[in-house]
Amino acid sequence: MKISKEQVEHVAMLARLELTEEEKQTYTEQLNSILEYAAILDKLDTQDVPPTAHPLPLHNVFRDDVVKPSISQEEALTNAPDAEDGFFKVPKIV
């Protein structure tokens, strides 16, 4: 599988990343070499191997439905780039 520059542009758009022409070139090459390396795994017969859902051999980690204190509005907004009247303020969406 080969990643094209168009795919890099598409993924960058989905991730809201602005890339220079040079970066697009670099990332296309880097992503391709990563995928090439991972392609070694294609040599294995994984026909009867179920896909890994999680690397840890754990399941069913649950918590009880018990209310815990939330944080204050002030704390919640501490790291917000912009806020107003207790709301997070965000730029134009569409």
Added chain:
Amino acid sequence: MLEDFEIVAGVEVHAELATKTKIFCGCTTEFGGEQNTHVCPVCLGLPGVLPVLNRQVVEYAIKTGLALNSEIAEFSKFDRKNYYYPDLPKNFQTSQYDLPICLGGHVEIEVDGVKKRIGITRVHMEEDAGKLVHSGATISTSDVSFVDYNRTGVPLLEIVSEPDLRSVDETVAYLEKLVQTLDYIEVSDCRMEQGSVRFDINVSLRPKGSDKLGIRTETKNLNSFGSVRRCMEYEIERQAEVLSEGGQVIQETRTWDEGRGITLSLRSKEEAHDYRYFPEPDLVPMVIEREWVERVRERLPELPDSRRERLLELGLSAYDAGVITSSKALAEFFDAALDKFKDPKTLANWVMGDFLGLLKAKGIPVQSSPVKPEGLAELLNLVENGTISGKIGKSVIGEMFESGKGAAEIVKEKGLVQISDTGALSGIIDKVVNSNPQSVTDFKAGKERAIGFLVGQVMKETKGQANPGLVNKLLKEKLETM
């Protein structure tokens, strides 16, 4: 134009679960609260936090799957659905992709007396998003928007139907049945006006006789059966027009403008449907033990269909049984009243007539009715044993709603006890007969109906308190002696 096409529709229903806390953190799910006060580092998606799944969410999902005849997966996991929208602080929604908790299933609906099975594709768990308030009139005319994350992380079930629906009526019947079921099994409080249940409607048209699917549109976030009906009617007409003119329907997401009664395209460059799902590394998978499923199954309450069936066996009409079982609260009310007053048909008449009428007039739900099942039963027993007439009963129930007092208390206080005393009634009957000679003559001339008028006059004289059966009998006896 519409006659040339067949409608093919499917629905996705999002229902907020009635847990006390959010799906992955201990923040409360309570409605209201000042903006951004029901939040914590987990549901705000701050770096370095770990979500932990609420066991109750899984249990409610299993319960729902069982009620919808689904298969409960033995192995299930969460995935990240990636997209950028400020109502999700993490820039992805934790949802389920290829291994949902419930697969398959069906709901049975009835439209115009015809029963039909609507297939369920899947049911999965996910988190709700936050609330956006725009600075302008619409999202696209707003320079900035304000975000409240109180609802972010509230557990949702997404219930996806097969494209088995062939009309607006079928679609609404399916949604009503689904919401009714969620209400019965008490997994969601189904408060539609608060948006705790939302519908996404997929609809397409195809030429009659064709078995190929047409191109569909999806209208998102409807929150009442009425909007679903109006939106579908509009969208069907719109698509039929496009197709009749030789055009093509564009596959897209649309939004319903309730005010204008139209659907609008939501197309934009941003809306690239490329969610790049991948397994959620912060949550370990679930292995749903069969014992757990069986424990939930044992505790599953009686479902609407079987409840309705039971009322039909008691002799209620299909319509009455349908209305009474339409909500669990009303069905429970009926059963509790029936426990104290043994005539199901009379009870149904009162429940559907005066009781529901008064509730509706006051705009209060059955659960908070000032008249309790025992109270209604007490009233009906007073009518049944002749203490008060049915007519007086109707004014007593109104008074019960107003004052919250018991039926017997009101009857005693206001002296409403039915006059069943022959001596007391005879005097009034004499008076009525004497002042209505024309009716007496009519009766004598064979006009049986004239007696109805005389009974009415006696009832009027006694302010409705006379026992009508006795009045009838005494009047006849009196007239025969004349």
